[in-house]
């Protein structure tokens with residue numbers, strides 16, 4: 001009897017959520033009180049991740065009211081110095097979670113709950129989850145204020161929709177948010193890469209060709225691409241990459257490409273649509289785009305191939321279908337670019353291979369000169385080691401490995417790694433090991449400190465790209481300087497006190513303020529290197545401030561002073 005009851009409830013819930021998702025399309029409340037204007041769309045290619053939401057302009061202002069788009073309850077609040085900064089999540093009965101990031105603050109009663117939690121636990125950075133009864137909200141209820149907190153390069157609202165259960169990010173413009181758009185995507189360039197039967201790009205040769213407008217459609221100037229055996233270098237398969245933009249809305253905000261299809265001859269061989277992305281798969285973007293071109297030239301090239309190892313939900317076609325050149329044939333190629341509002345542009349050209357220019361091989365394989373993505377590797381020399389788990393590499397990598405007693409060098413920082421690669425390095429002698437860290441030498445010789453652990457007397461770090469790895473020591477404490485007052489001030493008449501903070505070699509990992517010995521909440525704005533303490537309206541008088549900062553190597557800085565707050 002009990003079982004039947006449960007089943008009945010589940011059926012009701014299911015039909016309710018199906019009903020809801022059908023009717024909700026245009027019934028969400030706007031998160032802002034000003035007309036919605038996009039400044040970036042969902043799926044835009046970013047370093048190491050897709051843009052998982054849409055950016056709504058707040059007209060360059062902070063402090064605009066943010067409203068819950070539907071009834072539900074606040075399910076999570078997080079405060080971090082980078083990333084989303086101050087962010088609030090609301091779960092709705094239709095199985096969707098809405099996310100409002102880079103906030104300047106939360107609604108008064110919510111702010112009170114967070115502050116109490118911070119004070120009780122003496123934590124400036126929090127990640128709190130709530131159950132359904134704790135903070136219920138109605139549709140259109142004020143929940144937070146827009147801002148520029150975290151890793152945001154100007155005031156705006158970063159807004160997301162997620163499937164509550166799977167936590168996958170959903171494209172707001174195809175899941176209930178309607179922004180009028182009559183302009184089709186505009187391709188600007190195509191790129192050709194010879195690849196092998198696994199979709200691997202071995203010879204590092206590349207051709208780029210500008211796209212030209214041709215009547216209603218697009219083409220290339222010559223209308224035809226002639227490929228030579230010299231370019232193809234032993235393979236008969238070619239990968240096409242496409243670069244372009246899409247102008248959305250009445251303001252023609254420049255956004256990225258959304259849906260790409262590749263048709264060769266009669267057959268549709270590739271189809272992608274960036275409508276849903278799982279956070280777990282986000283880093284696969286480094287394989288979806290041309291990572292090297294992104295790193296070096298900020299180019300956003302969408303590669304029209306679905307590799308078997310790439311599990312992104314954006315692929316809508318079977319893996320490893322590629323254009324194959326048989327020799328002396330001319331293949332008509334069509335690239336169809338479609339936006340979220342079904343505006344489509346087509347790019348047409350012919351692809352020709354001249355057989356007399358050499359032979360091609362349909363079974364070309366990477367030689368023994370390469371490290372392969374599906375294998376695991378471990379190399380050790382002079383106490384330093386590098387390790388790869390299977391599929392840590394996206395592409396075969398030339399074995400140009402050099403390990404000496406003070407460095408590990410393999411390729412350059414423009415070759416991305418998925419997960420499961422690490423380096424283990426010998427510490428520098430006569431320096432405390434807990435003050436040491438591994439760093440990556442970037443393409444422009446810049447040093448990027450890696451998150452380093454001490455394991456069995458060795459330094460270890462996960463790596464996210466190839467490059468040159470070395471060990472350094474951080475023996476210097478962070479710096480603390482007055483920001484909105486001067487060092488000689490004995491009183492301030494302000495609503496907040498701010499310090500400019502920095503750490504020369506690594507980064508600040510711990511920050512605490514004590515006023516008259518009592519812990520007080522502060523905010524660390526990492527991008528601006530600012531720490532702020534906001535006073536309560538009645539908080540005034542002579543106060544003893546003690547700000548204590550620690551970097552990741554445990555070096556501590558203490559700033560202390562008596563100041564009268566007026």
Ligand SMILES: [Zn+2]
Nearest residue numbers: 053054055158
């Ligand atoms: Zn954003």
